[in-house]
Amino acid sequence: MTFAPCVVGVDFGTLSGRALVVRVSDGAELGVAEHPYRHAVLDQQLPDGTRLPPDWALQVPSDYLDVLRHAVPEALDRAGVRPEQVIGIGTDFTACTVLPTLADGTPLCDLPEFVARPHAYVKLWRHHAAQDQADRINALAAERQEAWLGRYGGRISSEWEFAKALQLLEEDPEIYRRTERWVEAADWIVWQLCGTYVRNACTAGYKGQYQDGAYPSRDYLAALNPDFAGFVTDKLDQPIGELGAQAGKLTAEAAAWTGLREGITVCVGNVDAHVTAPAAAAVEPGEMVAIMGTSTCHVMSSDRRGAVSGMCGVVDGGILPGLWGYEAGQSGVGDIFAWFIRTGLPAEYAQRAEALGQSPHEYLTDLAARQKVGEHGLVALDWHSGNRSVLVDHDLSGVLVGQTLSTRPEDIYRALLEATAFGTRTIIDAFEAASVPVRELIIAGGLTKNALLMQIYADVTRRPLGVIASAQGPALGAAMHAAVAAGAYPDIRAAAHAMGKVHRAVHLPDPERAAAYDRLYAEYQLLHDYFGRGTNDVMHRLRRIRAEATA
Ligand SMILES: Nc1ncnc2c1ncn2[C@@H]1O[C@H](COP(=O)(O)OP(=O)(O)O)[C@@H](O)[C@H]1O
Ligand SMILES: O=C(CO)[C@@H](O)[C@@H](O)COP(=O)(O)O
Numbered sequence: 223m224t225f226a227p228c229v230v231g232v233d234f235g236t237l238s239g240r241a242l243v244v245r246v247s248d249g250a251e252l253g254v255a256e257h258p259y260r261h262a263v264l265d266q267q268l269p270d271g272t273r274l275p276p277d278w279a280l281q282v283p284s285d286y287l288d289v290l291r292h293a294v295p296e297a298l299d300r301a302g303v304r305p306e307q308v309i310g311i312g313t314d315f316t317a318c319t320v321l322p323t324l325a326d327g328t329p330l331c332d333l334p335e336f337v338a339r340p341h342a343y344v345k346l347w348r349h350h351a352a353q354d355q356a357d358r359i360n361a362l363a364a365e366r367q368e369a370w371l372g373r374y375g376g377r378i379s380s381e382w383e384f385a386k387a388l389q390l391l392e393e394d395p396e397i398y399r400r401t402e403r404w405v406e407a408a409d410w411i412v413w414q415l416c417g418t419y420v421r422n423a424c425t426a427g428y429k430g431q432y433q434d435g436a437y438p439s440r441d442y443l444a445a446l447n448p449d450f451a452g453f454v455t456d457k458l459d460q461p462i463g464e465l466g467a468q469a470g471k472l473t474a475e476a477a478a479w480t481g482l483r484e485g486i487t488v489c490v491g492n493v494d495a496h497v498t499a500p501a502a503a504a505v506e507p508g509e510m511v512a513i514m515g516t517s518t519c520h521v522m523s524s525d526r527r528g529a530v531s532g533m534c535g536v537v538d539g540g541i542l543p544g545l546w547g548y549e550a551g552q553s554g555v556g557d558i559f560a561w562f563i564r565t566g567l568p569a570e571y572a573q574r575a576e577a578l579g580q581s582p583h584e585y586l587t588d589l590a591a592r593q594k595v596g597e598h599g600l601v602a603l604d605w606h607s608g609n610r611s612v613l614v615d616h617d618l619s620g621v622l623v624g625q626t627l628s629t630r631p632e633d634i635y636r637a638l639l640e641a642t643a644f645g646t647r648t649i650i651d652a653f654e655a656a657s658v659p660v661r662e663l664i665i666a667g668g669l670t671k672n673a674l675l676m677q678i679y680a681d682v683t684r685r686p687l688g689v690i691a692s693a694q695g696p697a698l699g700a701a702m703h704a705a706v707a708a709g710a711y712p713d714i715r716a717a718a719h720a721m722g723k724v725h726r727a728v729h730l731p732d733p734e735r736a737a738a739y740d741r742l743y744a745e746y747q748l749l750h751d752y753f754g755r756g757t758n759d760v761m762h763r764l765r766r767i768r769a770e771a772t773a
Contacts, residue, residue: 228252228307229708230294230482231701233494233694234315234411236346236516237262239289242697243301246309246710249702249721253301254694257293259285263346272338276772277351277616280343283321283329286411287479295481310487311415311472311480312704314497314696315408316347318382318429322390322401327413330400341394344407345386348517348553350608350616352389356380359388360614362446363438370433375533375652377614381553383430383458384438391450398449404457406430408491416470416488420463424493427537428549430458434538463490465539466706466714489700489707495519495549496541497699498666502690503722505542505715508661510653512646512679513695514669516557517607520550520649528656532612532649542714548658550649553616554607555642556669559583561606562631562638571631583672589632590639591674595681595738598633600624601745602641603753605761609645612652613754619761621749639675640739643682644746650683664724666690673729680729682739691723698723 227246232239238258244251264280267273274280298305321344322330329344336342359378363371371378378385383404391398405413406425413419426432437454444451463469469490477484499511499521510522523545527536533550540547554561563582575585601623608616622637653660663685669675670689680687692698702717711717752758 225307227309227710228301228303229701229704230297230308230311231697231699231704232289232294232311232313233696233700234286234289234313234407235494235696236316236348239286239293240694240697241289241293241297242694242701243297243303243308244698244701244721246705247720249698249723251692251694251698252303253297253299254697255293255296255300257289260288261285264343268338268340268343270338272340274340275351276768277349278340279346279349280340281319281346282331283344283407283410284332286407287414290415290476290479294479298481305481305483308482308486309710310489310704310708311482312489312492312700312702312707313408313411313415314492314494314700315406315411317406317408317425317493318386319347319407320345320383320386321405321407321410322397323403323405323410325402327403327405327410327419330397336397339394339397341390341397347381348607349386350380352385353380353615353617355388355392356382356385358446359384362442366442366445368438368442370431370438372529373433373537374431374535375529375531375612375614377532378431379534379610379614380616381610387453387457388447388450391447395449401457403460404453406491408493412469412488412491415472415476417473418470419460420469420490421460422491423462423464424496424537424540425491426462427540428493428535432462465490465492466703468707487704487708489704492700492703494696495521495551496547497703498690498695499523499541499699500702500714500718500722501692501695501699502664502666502688503718503724504664505718507545508659509664510650510660510662511664511666513667514555514665515667516555518552518555518642518646520646522548522653522660524548524658526658528658530656530658531652532614533652534611548653550611550652552604552642552645552649553610554604558604558606558620558638558642559635562635566634567631586632586635587672587674590636593636595735596742598629598636599626600629600633600637601742601749602637603746603749604638604641604645609754611649615754617762617765618754619764621753623749639678640682640742641746643679644743646679647683647743648747648750662688664688664690666695676729680731681735682743684731684736686727686731687729688724688726689728691725
């Protein structure tokens with residue numbers, strides 16, 4: 223039992239939300255609770271059975287409110303913390319996860335007439351069906367030499383706000399017309415908590431192409447599609463809230479959901495990856511944090527503004543005030559390992575894992591750990607969920623080269639682990655090539671529990687890996703921002719010094735293994751450029767064939 227002031231951080235992930243109660247003075251984590259989303263990810267059909275095309279990924283906004291109703295009170299209860307002790311609540315969300323609403327924030331999918339309309343739902347970050355729109359956005363921006371394009375490594379992703387909105391306009395104009403606000407879920411949840419719609423500076427910058435106080439121009443949008451000309455003014459623009467600022471006060475309704483006191487500080491929304499940097503005490507230039515879970519986000523602040531090819535974006539103060547905040551990422555990481563277990567694990571392996579009391583991941587990892595580098599004779603491309611950085615193309619797909627009749631499941635599993643490490647090395651190389659130094663690599667997220675994976679990353683990147691000293695990095699980061707918003711710290715750096723947690727240099731590279739990986743990485747690079755840079759466009763052709771076959 224503690225009587226000290228506390229804050230609550232709520233992390234809205236891909237499949238669940240997690241609430242964490244944190245002591246303000248030292249970041250001690252007093253209680254945590256998780257609540258899975260009832261509808262998880264809609265990628266096959268809507269709740270009423272309406273089928274979805276390939277590459278769609280939707281969510282149901284009421285599932286987010288259930289997290290507030292269940293996880294927050296449960297975390298408070300587990301922490302033994304009384305509501306009077308809690309001075310603020312902060313949230314972080316996946317992004318770009320975005321929904322169409324009425325002017326009062328009502329999601330269009332909550333209107334009875336739209337329950338069977340896919341475009342009325344939340345488009346999750348990994349909704350990858352707007353690649354055509356992203357391609358046109360990029361081509362036109364390049365042709366017109368739009369200044370903002372360079373801030374996004376030369377290409378914006380189909381995952382971002384404009385691509386998803388243009389897809390909505392072109393595929394369901396009626397829903398587009400009824401959309402009064404196009405809202406990041408990160409801001410929608412804050413809106414539900416405090417009754418005020420404030421657009422957070424992080425998603426506006428990284429996912430909404432808001433740079434130097436402006437969005438892409440009306441002129442440019444009209445050239446994309448005349449009906450898109452008013453998108454920014456009519457549906458997107460909203461006062462921007464700085465990270466760690468107060469968005470408003472907890473409403474009576476939200477107090478009843480959460481068990482917190484009405485009137486406490488509600489922090490401006492933020493993104494899961496970006497809040498994790500201060501949670502891992504990474505507040506100096508060049509400290510890159512890779513948040514490894516379903517996907518990986520690489521976030522780093524720097525005093526230099528560089529043109530990093532294929533990055534997600536560079537935003538002034540996008541992570542920490544006063545520094546350029548960079549984001550890059552891999553759309554599929556844990557998701558790829560999960561896919562293999564779902565589709566490629568023989569029954570006898572599943573039985574053996576169960577008999578040993580291990581998860582399939584743990585069992586395959588143990589088997590894979592017995593191998594020498596290169597022993598499986600395989601190399602893979604980690605593009606099963608497309609490529610976010612550095613190619614920015616979600617129509618790319620996975621590859622496995624070197625299979626024989628002796629290839630075993632653990633060989634493939636290891637090759638997939640390695641492929642994601644090669645993807646991260648490709649990203650780090652792009653930063654260094656743009657003279658934006660990566661001084662240190664710190665890993666956060668659910669995959670830190672896989673020691674083999676961590677060692678592969680240390681060997682492949684030839685860097686000592688630090689590891690965040692919290693199992694709840696995003697929720698901790700959200701709570702720290704709430705502490706700043708409530709006035710407990712002057713800024714997020716001060717909060718990071720007191721509340722952030724990291725173990726430095728936990729996994730060290732082994733020179734021999736690193737040298738062996740250099741050879742495999744060279745093969746990865748060859749395949750990467752062959753399939754990803756246009757030498758062989760087979761992946762795009764296969765998508766077209768699939769689209770025709772399923773039309
Ligand atoms: N031991 C493991 N080794 C490798 N991957 C794992 C392991 N356990 C779970 N995963 C994968 O980790 C991912 C979940 O990561 P987590 O950080 O918990 O979620 P999120 O990214 O949604 O916050 C899933 O894709 C799952 O397949
Ligand atoms: O893209 C971002 C942040 O910009 C993430 O929200 C997205 O990759 C989802 O992250 P998770 O894998 O669910 O942790």
